[in-house]
Amino acid sequence: MEGYTTLAAYYDRFVGADYEQMVEFICDKLQAYGKDPSLICDIGCGSGNVTLALLQKGFDMIGIDGSFEMLNEALIKRDSMDHGNRALFLCQQLPEFELYGTVDAIISTLDTINYITDKKDLDRLFYWYRNYLNPDGLLIFDVNSLYKYQEILNNNCDVYEDENVFFCWRSNFDGKICDHALSFFERDGDCYIRTDEEQKQCYYSIEEIKTLLAKYQFDLLELRDGYTNQDPKEKSERLTFVARVRKGNVE
Ligand SMILES: C[S@@+](CC[C@H](N)C(=O)[O-])C[C@H]1O[C@@H](n2cnc3c(N)ncnc32)[C@H](O)[C@@H]1O
Structure with a gap:
């Protein structure tokens, strides 16, 4: 996974x-x-x-x-x-x-x-x-639901942030598979360190x-x-x- x-x-x-x-x-x-x-x-x-x-x-x-x-x-x-x-x-x-x-x-x-x-x-x-x-x-x-994949997640980008992290969660749905791409920017002193992770879901x-x-x-x-x-x-x-x-x- x-x-x-x-x-x-x-x-x-x-x-x-x-x-x-x-x-x-x-x-x-x-x-x-x-x-x-x-x-x-x-x-x-x-x-x-x-x-x-x-x-x-x-x-x-x-x-x-x-x-x-x-x-x-x-x-x-x-x-x-x-x-x-x-x-x-x-x-x-x-x-x-x-x-x-x-x-x-x-x-x-x-x-x-x-x-x-x-x-x-x-x-x-x-x-x-x-x-x-x-x-x-x-x-x-x-x-x-299909509604959620088609109308809410597809081509969507959610952004979350607090004092130590900024991250965005982008999703794309092709009718069956939903690809999620997450990018985290974690504060490290004066810098932010970027980490990416991917998830895949399937609509049933x-x-x-x-x-x-x-x-x-x-x-x-x-x-x-x-x-x-x-x-x-x-x-x-x-x-x-x-x-x-x-x-x-x-x-
Ligand atoms: C959206 S989270 C839900 C967590 C929890 N059930 C809740 O209600 O907060 C989905 C969880 O499924 C786990 N998961 C996804 N695919 C998996 C797999 N192939 N084998 C084991 N765990 C998996 C993830 O690690 C994650 O913790």
């Missing part, structure tokens, strides 16, 4: 996501559809914001991410928390990932799935999701995701506009899927 090296140090400051809302949504769905879930795996956990918020809610957590730098941010936070040792962080490259056993729920937030740019790899990821979920296990994840339609869910015997329980209980709209930027391992499935 590319990216999430220099970005890691600035991710929490600039991500601009409503983690409280995300975690509340996830907890509501775990309660509504889960069978008393206790162990949750957070795929593409990044700097651990969702993982550690769920830990604080009393769940045992496993966070998986391919970026050492992002995981390092998660570990710093974990190590200052009570019961932090109930969160295990593993550095693994998707789509392959390995757990010690099965879990009650898998979550994946903030378009981590869009970073899987090969359809066969995405299929493989869903295979592992199915493999590592207990019967009645829940799968909750989001993807970026609702139908593509539904096909994979069906292939790996998940029932789709809810499809939402982000982390709200609203149906997706024309201008939804993020689509959240709540699915459960199909009952009676003996595979």
Whole structure:
């Protein structure tokens, strides 16, 4: 995977996501559809914001991410928390990932799935999701919408700055792949040091995701506009899927 090296140090400051809302949504769905879930795996956990918020809610957590730098941010936070040792962080490259056993729920937030740019790899990821979920296990994840790629990210340049860093995030979308180019200018005394990193994401339609869910015997329980209980709209930027391992499935 590319990216999430220099970005890691600035991710929490600039991500601009409503983690409280995300975690509340996830907890509501775990309660509504889960069978008393206790162990949750957070795929593409990044700097651990969702993982550690769920830990604080009393769940045992496993966070998986391919970026050492992002995981390092998660570990710093974990190590200052009570019961932090109930969160295990593993550095693994998707789509392959390995757990010690099965879990009650898998979550994946903030378009981590869009970073899987090969359809066969995405299929493989869903295979592992199915493999590592207990019967009645829940799968909750989001993807970026076509609207977001076409109307918000395409040909876009976001600029972020504070007293120590200036960085710009440029994005281009070709209808399927979105290329992100990030340039960081970090203050070093009287100079700024430039670092560049690239990321690639792939747009997946609702139908593509539904096909994979069906292939790996998940029932789709809810499809939402982000982390709200609203149906997706024309201008939804993020689509959240709540699915459960199909009952009676003996595979
Ligand atoms: C947008 S961040 C989301 C982080 C976190 N889920 C959150 O809600 O803040 C995407 C994360 O996916 C991870 N990621 C992207 N591609 C990956 C891959 N192929 N293998 C493992 N991790 C990957 C990145 O390192 C990054 O931490």
